[in-house]
Amino acid sequence: MVISRESISWVIGGPQGSGVDSASHIFLKSIAMSGLNVFGKREYHSNIKGEHSYFSVRFSNQIVRSPVDDIDILVTFDAETIVRHSPFLMKGGILIYDPDVLGKKIEDIHTLDKSSERRISHILKNNSKEFSLAGIIEELKERKVILVKLPYTKLINKFSEAIQDHSLSKLARITNVMSLAASLAVLDFDIPLMERGILDTFANKPKIAELNVKAANFTYSYVKENFGAIPEKFSFVSKIQNEANSNSIIAQGNQTSPLGKMVAGCRFQTYYPITPATDDSEYLESNQILDQNDNDIGSVAVVQTEDEIAAITMAIGAALTGVRACTTTSGPGFSLMAEALGWAGINEVPLLVSLYQRAGPSTGLPTRQEQGDLLFAINAGHGEFPRIVYSSGDIEESFYDTIRVFNYADIFQTPVIHMLDKYLSNSIITCSPFEYKNLKIERGKLLEGNSIETKQQGFPDHFRRFELNDDPITMRVPLGTENGIFWNTGDEHDEMGHITEDPETRISMMEKRSSKLELIQNRIPKEEQIAIEFENNISRNVKKLIVIVSWGSTKGAILDSLEKITDLDDKTQFLYLQIKLLNPFPGKLLEDIVNNKMKKLNTGDNKISKIETIITIIEMNYLSQLDVLIKQNTTLQSDHNILKYNGRPMSHTEIYNSLINIINNQSDRRVVLRDGV
Amino acid sequence: MEYKLADFKTPVHNDWCAGCGDFGILNAIQMSLYELEIPPHQAAIFSGIGCSGKTPHFINTFGIHTLHGRVLPFAQGAKLANPNLKILAVGGDGDGLGIGSGHFVNSGRRNIDLTYIIYNNGVYGLTKGQASPTLKLGMKTKSLPQPNVNDSINPIALACISGFTYIARGYSYDIKHLKEVIKKGIEHEGLSFIDVLQPCPTYNDINTKEWYQSFTLDENNPSIRIPKIYKLEEEGYNGVVDNDEESSNKIIKAIEKSKEWENRIPVGVFYENKNTPTYEERIQSRIDNYKKYPPALQRIRDKNGNPNINIDKLLDELRSK
Numbered sequence: 001m002v003i004s005r006e007s008i009s010w011v012i013g014g015p016q017g018s019g020v021d022s023a024s025h026i027f028l029k030s031i032a033m034s035g036l037n038v039f040g041k042r043e044y045h046s047n048i049k050g051e052h053s054y055f056s057v058r059f060s061n062q063i064v065r066s067p068v069d070d071i072d073i074l075v076t077f078d079a080e081t082i083v084r085h086s087p088f089l090m091k092g093g094i095l096i097y098d099p100d101v102l103g104k105k106i107e108d109i110h111t112l113d114k115s116s117e118r119r120i121s122h123i124l125k126n127n128s129k130e131f132s133l134a135g136i137i138e139e140l141k142e143r144k145v146i147l148v149k150l151p152y153t154k155l156i157n158k159f160s161e162a163i164q165d166h167s168l169s170k171l172a173r174i175t176n177v178m179s180l181a182a183s184l185a186v187l188d189f190d191i192p193l194m195e196r197g198i199l200d201t202f203a204n205k206p207k208i209a210e211l212n213v214k215a216a217n218f219t220y221s222y223v224k225e226n227f228g229a230i231p232e233k234f235s236f237v238s239k240i241q242n243e244a245n246s247n248s249i250i251a252q253g254n255q256t257s258p259l260g261k262m263v264a265g266c267r268f269q270t271y272y273p274i275t276p277a278t279d280d281s282e283y284l285e286s287n288q289i290l291d292q293n294d295n296d297i298g299s300v301a302v303v304q305t306e307d308e309i310a311a312i313t314m315a316i317g318a319a320l321t322g323v324r325a326c327t328t329t330s331g332p333g334f335s336l337m338a339e340a341l342g343w344a345g346i347n348e349v350p351l352l353v354s355l356y357q358r359a360g361p362s363t364g365l366p367t368r369q370e371q372g373d374l375l376f377a378i379n380a381g382h383g384e385f386p387r388i389v390y391s392s393g394d395i396e397e398s399f400y401d402t403i404r405v406f407n408y409a410d411i412f413q414t415p416v417i418h419m420l421d422k423y424l425s426n427s428i429i430t431c432s433p434f435e436y437k438n439l440k441i442e443r444g445k446l447l448e449g450n451s452i453e454t455k456q457q458g459f460p461d462h463f464r465r466f467e468l469n470d471d472p473i474t475m476r477v478p479l480g481t482e483n484g485i486f487w488n489t490g491d492e493h494d495e496m497g498h499i500t501e502d503p504e505t506r507i508s509m510m511e512k513r514s515s516k517l518e519l520i521q522n523r524i525p526k527e528e529q530i531a532i533e534f535e536n537n538i539s540r541n542v543k544k545l546i547v548i549v550s551w552g553s554t555k556g557a558i559l560d561s562l563e564k565i566t567d568l569d570d571k572t573q574f575l576y577l578q579i580k581l582l583n584p585f586p587g588k589l590l591e592d593i594v595n596n597k598m599k600k601l602n603t604g605d606n607k608i609s610k611i612e613t614i615i616t617i618i619e620m621n622y623l624s625q626l627d628v629l630i631k632q633n634t635t636l637q638s639d640h641n642i643l644k645y646n647g648r649p650m651s652h653t654e655i656y657n658s659l660i661n662i663i664n665n666q667s668d669r670r671v672v673l674r675d676g677v
Numbered sequence: 678m679e680y681k682l683a684d685f686k687t688p689v690h691n692d693w694c695a696g697c698g699d700f701g702i703l704n705a706i707q708m709s710l711y712e713l714e715i716p717p718h719q720a721a722i723f724s725g726i727g728c729s730g731k732t733p734h735f736i737n738t739f740g741i742h743t744l745h746g747r748v749l750p751f752a753q754g755a756k757l758a759n760p761n762l763k764i765l766a767v768g769g770d771g772d773g774l775g776i777g778s779g780h781f782v783n784s785g786r787r788n789i790d791l792t793y794i795i796y797n798n799g800v801y802g803l804t805k806g807q808a809s810p811t812l813k814l815g816m817k818t819k820s821l822p823q824p825n826v827n828d829s830i831n832p833i834a835l836a837c838i839s840g841f842t843y844i845a846r847g848y849s850y851d852i853k854h855l856k857e858v859i860k861k862g863i864e865h866e867g868l869s870f871i872d873v874l875q876p877c878p879t880y881n882d883i884n885t886k887e888w889y890q891s892f893t894l895d896e897n898n899p900s901i902r903i904p905k906i907y908k909l910e911e912e913g914y915n916g917v918v919d920n921d922e923e924s925s926n927k928i929i930k931a932i933e934k935s936k937e938w939e940n941r942i943p944v945g946v947f948y949e950n951k952n953t954p955t956y957e958e959r960i961q962s963r964i965d966n967y968k969k970y971p972p973a974l975q976r977i978r979d980k981n982g983n984p985n986i987n988i989d990k991l992l993d994e995l996r997s998k
Contacts (some may be wrong), residue, residue, distance in 0.1 A: 030996035088869075097755040121830035143915025249995040259991060263984045268758050289964065291987040293979060297984060299964040301757055301972050310750035313743065317723070317754025320741065321973035325758065343744055413685050433992050478973060479739045479755060480762050482718045487734055489742035490726070499742070500691055 006060050010183060011088075011376070012176075013054035013081030016047055019176030022201055023075075024055035032250045032430055033058045033189060036455045039064040040428040041649065043677070046275070046366040051111050054677070064268070064427065065394065065556030067341075069624050069653040069675050072188065072234070075179045077152060079104040084116045084677050085128070087123055089145050089315060091247045092231060096148045096182045102133040108171065109168040116677060143272030148227055150182055150219070159218050163211075168540055174215040181216035185223035187234055194220070200636055207621040221363055249433050251446050253395045253424035254279035256434075257354060260402025262300065263328060266352070268318040268325040269305045270311040275366050276422040277330045277356040285545060308333035308627050312340040312353070322446065322478030326352040326407050329374050330422075331360045338380040343413055345385025347488040347497075348466070348476070348513065350409035350444075354402075357421040359647045368647030369423040371552050371620040375628065377417045377582040386516040387584035388412065393418035393555030396431040398424060401580070402438050403530060411444035411523070412516050413473055419582070423553045423649040445475050451482030464495040472512045472519065491611070517584040529586040530593060534562045535575035538601065540572050545601055545611050545663060547594055549574040549638075554650050558618060565663070572663050573601065573611075587633025611666050614660060616640040620650060624670075625669055648676025681709045681812060688783040689734045693709035696886070698875025699728055701849035702796055703735055703857040706765065710738065713860055715763050723752040725768030725777065727803045729796040732767050749784045749793065756791050758974035760957050764791040771801045774830045775809040784868055785839025787956040792862040792869040795832060796849075797878040799884055806880030813938075818884045825877065833947050836870040837928045843869035844916075848906050849876070850886060854944065861946065867955050874906075874942070893940045909934070909945035918950040961978030 014020045021042070028040050038059045039157045045051035058064045071088045074081070079101040089095060106117070121131060127142065128449075129135035138588075140147065155178060156171050165171070177198070184194050195213050202209035258280050261269065271281040279300050285627035290298035304449065305311040311327045318325040329337065334355050344351045354378060358368035377389045388408050392398035398420060452463060465486035467474045487497030492509060494500045521529070533555060536547075550558055555578055562574055575597050577590070594615070601611045615638045617627045624641040633638075642658045644650050654673045661667035685707040693699050710720060720738035724730040726745035733740025743751040752766040773781055773795045784793070799812040806820030810830045817824040836844045843865040855873065862869035876886045888905070895901035909916070916931050918924045931947040949980035961967045979985050 014870075029997075035997070089874065096817040198742055248997050249992060250997055251995050259988055262988055262991075263986055265975070265984065265986075267972035267975050267977070268754070270754070287991060291990065292976070293985050293987055294976065296970055296976070297966055297975075299967065299970075299972070300974050301960060303754075303757065303965075305750065306779055309747060310783070313747040313750040314754035314757075317741075317751040317756075318758035318972065319754075320721075321762070323758045323972040323975070324977065325754070340882050342749065347961075422711040430997060432998070434988075436984060436988065438983055440982045442982065443978075477722045478759070480699070480740075480759060480973075481718060482716075485718055485737060485739055487742065488743055489734070491742070498687075499731065501875060667751055 005057050006062050007064055007068070008060070008072045009056065009058045009068050009070060010075065011056045011071045011085055011582045012075040012179065013052060013056055014076070014078050014087055014176070015043060015050050016053045016078070018077070018463050019173065020053050020055055023180040025201045026177070026194075026197040027183070028057055028250060028428060030184065030189065030193045031057070033196060037063055037064050037248070039066060039426070040231045041067050041423070042426040050178055052084060054081065054085065059137035063104070064560065066652040067649065069651050073183050075183045077179050078108045080112055081135060082136060083109060083112060083120050085167055086140060087119055089140060089143070091144050092146070094146045094148060094183075094186055094231070095140060096150055096179055096186070098152050099149045100151060100153060102423070104133060104281040106131060106133065106422065116306050122412075146231060148182060148186060148223065150178060152178060152388045155219065155222060160416070162218060163214055174212060176658065178219040181219040183221045185220040186227070191220060201239060207448050214432075219604045248430045249432065250428055250430050251395055252426065253398055253420060254426070254429045255283050256395050257402050257420060258284040259434065260399040262287070263439065264403040264406040264407060265326060265441055266300065266324045266326050267298070268301050268315065268323045270305050270327045270559065271329065272305050272308045272311050272329045272333055274333050275427040276358055277328045277333070277354065278352060279425060280328045280356070281487060287643050308336040309340065312337040312351075314482065315342060316344050316349055319351050320479050322448070324350075324352070324410070326354060328356070330356045330358050330362065331376075334377070334380065339382075341387070341587055342381035342383055342385055344415045345381065345513070346385060346490060346492070348413040352405055352409055355417050355419055356420065356425050359645070365647040367422065369421060369620060369649045370616060370645060370647065371554075371625075372423060373538045374419070374551070374582060374621070374625040377419060377539055378461040384510070386412070386414050386513055386520070387413065388520060388581070389414040389419060391552045391580055391582055392424065393533070393578045393580070395424055395427065395429050395553060399434050400439075403436075403441070407440070407442040408524065410446060411442055412520055413444065413475070413476055414516060415466065417554055421553050434451045438499070444576045445473055447477045447481065448486070450480070450486045454483050462496060465497050466493060466495045466512065467496060468507065468508050468512060472515045476499065482505060483515060521584050521586060524581060526589055529581040530589055531578040531580055532575070532593065533578050534559060534574055534575055536566050538573065539570040542573045542601060543571045544663070545572040545573045545575065545598060545613045546659070547597070547613065547615045548574065548618060549579065549590070549615065549626065549630065550611065552581060552619070553620050554620065554655075557650045557652045557655045561651040561659055564656060565659055569663060582629065584635045585629050585633045587630070590630065591634045591636060614639045614662060616642060618642040618650070618655065620644050639669065640667055643671065644673040646674055646676060651675055680711060680714065680716065682707065684717060685710050686739050687735055687737050690738035691735055692766040693731070694879050696878040697728070698798060698849035698873075698877070699796060701733070701852050701855065702767075702794065702873050703732055704876065705847070705852050705859055706732070706767075706794070707736060708852070708856045709859040709863060712856070713863060720763070720765065721755060721756070722765045722767065723748050723773035723873045726767070727769040727772055727801070729767055729769045730772070736822045746772050746775070748772065749777065749780040752791055753784065753787065753789050756789050757956070757960070758971065760790070760968055760971050764792060765863070766793040767802075768795060769809070770795055770797045770799065770811045770832070771809040774832060774835070776930065778810070778830075785836065785841050786840055787951050787997060788840060788868045789956045790866050790868070792859065792871065792928070794859065794871045794873060796875050797832065797872050798875045798881055800877050800880045801946070802877050802880055816883055816997065818880060820880050827878045831916070831935055832870075832872045834932045837931050840868075840953070841870040842953045843946070846872045846874065846944045846945050848874045848889060850890070851906070852943070854908065855862055858945065865949065866951065869952060876959045889942070902939070905940060906942050906944055909947065912984070914943070914945070916946050916948040918948070918952065921952050924950055924952070
């Protein structure tokens with residue numbers, strides 16, 4: 001499939017540690033400053049230096065929320081990036097490469113994986129080209145890919161003369177900026193914006209910034225002089241830049257969640273280092289001093305613990321003092337936290353766990369995407385206790401959701417697991433600045449103040465933290481509150497919090513805690529439970545209703561695809577639902593939404609034939625874990641499961657194609673997506 | 678308000694075995710809090726799992742009975758979120774030195790101001806007498822099918838090399854001495870560790886009360902009876918570090934002392950160093966008002982319930998232009 005030309009896809013790759021990240025940051029920043037919308041995604045190995053990593057950016061004057069498989073501009077400075085990514089170059093696309101790497105034998109690239117080697121070998125064989133870099137270049141020429149040669153060594157030597165600096169070892173590190181500048185030159189991109197992108201990226205290193213600006217300008221001119229006019233199809237970039245809305249921010253998931261925590265009042269966070277969750281804590285710690293609206297200065301204590309068991313138990317200990325506390329982790333760490341989660345459950349402690357999923361089981365694919373922890377998050381820990389599992393569909397949502405989940409924890413006095421993932425954490429997107437000043441912070445039945453007034457009517461002989469009365473949610477006081485002494489125990493407890501094995505008390509306490517599940521479903525607004533993300537207008541020609549149900553970060557690619565598909569087809573009606581509250585599962589609500597929609601379609605405009613309804617579940621795991629929940633909690637039967645578990649996020653390209661197949665009745669029941677490098 | 682000793686007790690039924698060493702420790706803790714005039718609501722006692730884990734339920738302060746082996750991180754979290762609280766942590770030797778040994782060692786690296794007491798009886802009592810990490814190699818207590826195949830941990834030495842800044846030992850039947858050791862620990866600003874030797878009358882038939890309170894006869898003068906347990910301070914030992922240069926020597930001395938066992942078992946203060954900055958002070962060096970305005974006391978919303986914070990500067994950093 002060819003995604004329409006309103007967006008351009010740009011990829012830069014290279015060995016880890018070679019500056020791919022800073023080059024992509026400059027590119028993103030420069031493009032975003034021009035007023036265009038960007039979506040960027042980082043892919044990397046579990047490795048410090050040497051393995052292949054790449055960053056793909058898609059930008060447009062329209063909203064972009066996901067990556068595509070095709071590449072318009074491929075920026076390289078090593079052989080491996082050409083081998084891995086050139087198969088995805090579009091006809092008329094651009095390859096920026098170093099002619100000096102063409103001598104490298106493909107079989108000598110030891111970090112190349114089998115999938116990439118097979119792919120290129122297949123392409124070369126089909127096109128009768130020899131199995132070599134030169135063969136690849138030949139094949140690209142036939143595909144009308146524009147080849148921009150950057151002889152880096154030669155250019156660096158010339159540059160070194162031009163600036164009268166002969167420390168070549170230092171200069172060798174500017175290859176990444178040269179390649180980036182070449183790609184901006186090809187786009188005829190505004191030079192001052194490029195310079196600002198560089199200055200922003202190296203804001204704390206003025207000398208490096210200056211050198212990089214010079215190198216970028218040098219390369220920009222070189223490309224302009226040697227490679228004539230820019231291809232017509234990319235020229236829109238220079239035309240529309242600066243026209244679009246400029247009020248936006250560009251943010252990564254590992255910034256939006258901690259920003260949400262600051263606003264929500266999280267003042268204590270623990271973590272043990274783990275990809276892809278650690279960035280969240282590092283951002284929070286880097287910005288731990290907070291501007292308060294009154295005259296005090298706030299702060300967040302961020303504690304790196306010895307393991308994830310300490311991380312969660314320390315956060316629980318903190319939460320007992322009344323502070324909003326969180327621990328941040330990924331699957332392997334969350335596995336270690338299961339026992340303590342139950343302790344927070346039985347003691348009704350508001351606790352937030354930010355769970356950044358990555359591909360499991362065990363260490364799995366430590367730096368890759370998956371949504372494999374849904375059922376685990378819902379079931380982690382022995383015994384029964386209520387817990388809220390809530391998920392965010394995109395980077396912008398994750399900010400607002402973070403404030404919500406803290407409210408839920410306080411209101412329902414129970415642990416909340418906020419589901420995020422590697423894709424959200426390491427992707428970057430333009431979005432509106434956050435409107436946070438009027439958000440509400442709700443703390444439920446927390447007593448704030450230093451003491452309980454004992455003279456009030458009906459005050460018992462002693463404070464009863466777990467008082468059995470009509471409301472399962474009871475008064476909570478921080479440690480240190482006068483007249484508020486209570487006890488907690490992992491054993492079953494009585495109203496004061498003391499150990500008991502009394503069968504009647506056990507029943508009452510089980511019911512006190514577990515009845516919260518119903519309260520949660522009744523009290524959380526419906527639109528916070530299930531988001532109706534997309535619903536097109538009912539057309540008279542509608543023959544088919546496709547209901548798409550997903551959770552978490554597949555949202556962007558689904559929305560991008562739906563916006564394109566409905567341009568093509570008015571016989572198909574779409575209803576796209578994102579389930580945000582995953583436990584307790586809003587089964588009844590889901591059924592109601594789907595049934596109401598079907599009713600509306602079948603009664604509207606004197607339908608003669610019944611409209612066909614197709615339920616499609618899209619998620620990144622093997623079992624279709626969301627489908628398991630839907631089957632457990634509703635009578636709805638899924639027709640298609642679009643799944644992926646190769647560690648690479650679903651692309652717009654893949655979802656678009658999958659949905660087109662469903663529209664045309666050409667889809668299998670179970671579709672396993674395989675794209676991604 | 679003045680508090681009585683009774684104000685530190687609860688009416689909860691105590692189900693420890695008759696003659697259990699835990700009673701002495703419980704009494705010593707209650708007396709320490711009372712004598713130090715700590716208002717009950719300003720103290721929180723955290724515990725692990727096992728017989729000792731029930732301790733908080735018998736003391737009228739905030740009582741948090743946590744998970745097996747995890748008492749230290751729970752307690753540290755509370756202390757860091759609200760450093761105004763007086764925090765005690767208690768647990769058994771299996772809890773703290775077996776399943777929780779990672780936390781024991783890493784707590785030493787932080788030196789958070791709290792007092793950790795291990796009830797050391799060499800067995801897992803509540804699960805009916807298995808060997809604990811402090812039971813010596815080759816010992817066969819009555820419920821072991823075979824002699825202990827593992828060597829033992831030396832808790833005092835482990836505390837020394839982990840970074841605890843007050844390290845002491847008490848004996849649960851000498852409540853008066855134990856109480857003084859605990860009081861010093863509570864008053865010490867930093868992480869205190871108190872190893873309390875304590876018979877398990879039900880499962881440890883080797884290190885019994887009689888064993889601990891036995892004597893040997895002086896080789897030269899058989900009329901002199903030498904008690905097994907002796908007080909360090911009475912034999913001229915001084916583990917207090919007065920200036921930083923002596924600290925490594927004093928640690929080595931403390932470790933040497935901690936090896937004494939069988940005929941001569943020292944109790945009292947092995948090591949104390951007031952010069953190591955606490956974790957709270959380390960946070961304070963980054964967050965000026967940390968102690969005055971710690972996480973637990975921060976106002977996070979205004980009277981309308983809106984966030985009491987301004988993140989505009991951070992959002993500006995993310996702005997495209």
